[in-house]
Amino acid sequence: MRRFTALFALALSALVYAQDGSSSIPPKIAPEEYRERREKLMEKLNDGVVLIEADPLLAGASGIDANTPRFDYTYLTGYHRKGDVLALIPSLKKSILFSEEPEEAKRQAGMKDVMSREKLEEFLKEITPAASVFHTRLRKEAKELVEKVAEEISATVKSAGRVINREITRMRMIKSPAELALMRKASDATNKAHLAAMKACKPGMNEGELQEIIEKTFKSEGCDGLSFPSIVGSGKNGTVLHYMKNNREVPPNSLVVIDIGSSIYGYVTDITRTLPTSGKFTQEHRAAYEVVLEAQKAAEAILKPGVTFGRLERAARKVFQDRKRTDWSYAHTTAGGPRHGLGHFVGMAVHDSGEYGRPLAPGMVITIEPGYYNVRDGYGIRIEDIYVVTETGFERLSDGSPREPDEIEKMMAN
Ligand code: GLY
């Protein structure tokens, strides 16, 4: 199945890309695929009724940040409205969405069985005794309702949040051909935006002007949003993680970190390039840049199924250590504390759901993004690429953004 997925995805990418190198817009995830996702989950939770509530997208549970919205519910339904409830009945291979706004849900959701949220109680009473166990991932109000009904009809309620989350995460980690096509499209548009930024970048312009050029490119390529707020950090702003002000004049003979990603139909990308603001790297900047690139390539060299994020990190870290760049380098601030990880899963969210300790497998999409942050001298360097893990290694979706220093200089001279 996994081999099939990777091969099919490769064939699809050949079809999607037009001859001039620009890509057409791939289709949205089809209702059929949403159904398959729900059925796959039902194979794991195969008795009773499974009840899953749509969480707030950005709830503040640990590990959830603005880059990590909770898209589990959307992944199953193609729709999200906080408080809506999805009911799965494995014995009937059936699913029903109970929505506060059923008409809107009917228009947008990737499923046809939609009912008013008010009907949930009636449904629960009617579905027994066909299903006398309720496996739930519900918040307070819905949970109380289900418990009340369960008591009335002598059904059992089992809290299944952990199992449900784990199974959805495992499904989300392996991208389908349709998901990969969307991520390829988002990456392709982002590569074009990087090229546009390389051609436009000049000292004296505002970081915001570069942001505008980038986001205009996303739009003209047919993308419908941002993966995260664009980061255009020149000089010392390049040492600030998640810098978003983008309002400073770009200084000469410095560097600018451009960390950007577009989105299309709910799928995103994440690509960073660091440019010499005057078009040529200074000797100092080039030396540091080459270490970061070498660290990235060291991790890339071992990227294939079976490898873990831990091993990728160690490979990159060894380069920084060998090159004696440990004081300001990746994963360490000047104070010695951790700065950011080497990479992460990408998908519906830029920091996507994933089991970070487990070996990587074909169909997973990750970034590798070593950085070097020289706070004292006021510049940052980050190189971030995005990869699909394949049967034999990887495919780099960010190939269209030059990362070799000579190539960047050449592009900037154009
Ligand atoms: N742009 C967010 C990240 O690189 O993880």
Ligand code: MN
């Ligand atoms: Mn990233």
Ligand code: MN
């Ligand atoms: Mn990024």
